[in-house]
Amino acid sequence: MNNSPDHLYELLPTIYRVRDAEQGYPLRDLLRVIAEQVDVVEADVTQLYENWFIETCQDWVVPYIGELIGYQSVHSAGQLGNPTTAEGQQRNKILIKRREVANTIRYRRRKGTLALLELLAYKVAGWQARVVEFYKLLSRTQHINHLHSPSRTTVDLRKLAALSMLDSPFNELLAHTVDVHRIASHYGLGSHNIPSIGIFVWRLKAYSATRTPAFCLEEVSSNCYTFSITGNDTSLYTRPEPEEDATQIARELNLPIPIQRRVLQSHISDYYNSNPNLEKLTKSLEIWKGVGSQLQLVSPDKIIVADLSDWNYQPPSDHIAVDPELGRMVFPLRQLPKNGVWVSYHYGFSADIGGGEYNRLLLNSPEHLLLDADDIKELASLVSQLQDFSTLSQFLRSQFSQPTRELLDAYTSSYSPERPLLTALIKELNQLLLGKSLYEEQRFASIRLTEKTNKLLQQNLQGKELIRLNRLLLEDAFPHAIGKHYAHYKVSQTSFEYYQTITEAILQWQREKPRDAVIEITDSGVYVERINIELEKNQSLQLRAANRKRPVIRILDWRTAFGDALNVTVKPGSCFILDGLLITGRGVHVEGDQSEGYLTTGVQKPASVLIRHSTLVPGWSLHCDCEPRRSTEPSLELFNINACIAIEHSIIGSIQVNQDEVETDPLPIHISDSIVDATTIEGEAIGAVGYSIAHARLTIVRCTVFGQIQVHAIDLAENSIFNGRIFVARRQQGCIRFCYVTPNSHTPRRFHCQPDLVEQSVAQEAEQQEEQNRVRPQFNSTRYGTPTYCQLAQTCAEEIKRGADDESEMGVFHNLYQPLREANLRIRLDEYIPAGMEVGILYAT
Structure with missing residues (x-):
């Protein structure tokens, strides 16, 4: 397709173009209009050709190509979505995967091989897996005419490595007696039987933290450090490496699993990077010490793997004690790292939510090119x-x-x-x-x-x-007369070409006063600063992390008589965005400028505040066991602002709204795909000072909330879990649909919510109470900092795990579509397992 609007006009003979120019180009203008329609037809013809191939076809063509080769969609996973909507397209990509259709014939040729079953788990469900044939682990008696290698039926207590693998996907030595339960049963899962094949899947992913400072735990000792910058224990995860051979069964290095002490001690070269010249994290773990102004990589022969549960182990001189299961380090007391410690490691989590070094789409700052x-x-x-x-x-x-x-x-x-x-x-x-x-x-x-x-x-x-x-x-x-329309300031602690601190970039931004600006942090460092931002009218500012970076803003108790939050002041028409950051130590305080009568709504354009892909640590900071240090303190305070608040793909503590109920309308708050954690279900997740009703209108979709919600109105709540009571002042307005709502809540009208549906199915009050308890959401962890934070437990009721409007799970991990993936994978496995065998899906994480 020709991008020039005059490509038809240029085909005319020169004489006609000369005459057209003499008359003011009417023919050129006509051909430009015709050329637009020609381009539309040409683009459609080009797309029709591309639709012949699975690699280049449009999403709506994929099911038709699948039907040509006999591919069958999995109806038990749910109905296909509407291809004209974004949600429907995302759902269809889970139910009908383009790559699965493309590889259907190749998969059929490899039917019955174990490596194919692992590949299916990844291609169909997106889970990394390991396949285990349980008949090989059965204890059996010898037949005199058919001798075979004996299976171990006794435990050798001297082999600690084998003992640590008992009942794990990697057990290869110790045999078991027969378990007659079916491995695919929905009631009681069996395992060790002749026809049983188990697929252990890892739903958690390993996320990297690169060249970030370690946390000195001074309350224990000045030589004790944690890998996590928030001071909590965290298991170090393996950076999964692809198998060298397509027929190879996955090993520990190929899967995102926690690193055990004995594994790191015996195979440290497989997990620890020993090349200081590599800029990217190519293995699972690195430790750097500050030597002057440079960073020096700690040699792997200087690392001692130890159990640091009680912090009592003291390493010898020139060595470092490391506990990968807790994410702890101990240095010799006489050799303290005076210039700091930096670490690179991997941690486990379920999805791309909160601040993290994952791929995310950066927002383009609006550029007001025309003058006003x-x-x-x-x-x-x-x-x-x-x-x-x-x-x-x-x-x-x-x-x-x-x-x-x-x-x-x-x-x-x-x-x-x-x-x-x-x-x-x-x-x-x-x-x-x-x-x-x-x-x-x-x-x-x-x-x-x-x-x-x-x-x-x-x-x-x-x-x-x-x-x-x-x-x-x-x-x-005219530099002094016309203001800048756009400015981009880069901050990095490792590059002298950029600003070294966020404060320096903010001061330059205040001097130049651009209409739209971005302050971008290009590393994963820790910035300990006092940050105060004041926006002018119709001015926008993004404070964001670069893609695949996770900088940390640590706010300390600087002033005794004042608050020390990250302060932001907004004015009419202004826009403030937090993107990709982790904020610990204190919260974020956003207020309006009252000096200009900002409380009057009038016709002034409201400001906007957006928090996306960020973490405002619930409880401000953590103890070693992930318990919050300041559980009652809010992570976000909104004080008398005329603005629209939006929170997307974030983890945030409690939200406190302080609005003038006489002078202002209720503050609109939109939350999606996020976690709002008051650290207890009795705490105030969204409310006002003193557990009163917040003057706010809430829209919340695909979220998990721990704590009470007390707001003026809820316009819409959808596919969410409210693990705490809800109190709404205006119950006649809004709707809650496909959500779990804690009993005894005061809400607007509800549609297909739990436990309402299960209560309606029984008549007796005692049975209703039993049903309420049965469908109550169960989580593997409710503490921020743990790998399974907010992940629904396997024992959670199906009404919650498949209770959303599209049969996915309620809550923040709705868009993972894990129930649909599991149903999809079960059907596919039945097509490719060896004859006479039975396969079961076992969750390793």
């Missing part, structure tokens, strides 16, 4: 420069209309009215921005252009890019 009144910083300075006799000023005045030139000539800073001239200049300059390029070498000979402007001048720009270039040229020509 807020962009003119000093009108007198602009007029003064336009009135001089420079080449650029003379050119600009020549492009202005006669009334504008008269206002410009009559202007004096002492008594002339500024509003008419300001309005006229903005209109004239915007017309120039939308026109041709303003640049000519003679016009800008005496003007110093920035590096960014010079790079754009070297390109052939059109459309929006040309408008951006013209705006930059005006900003360079």
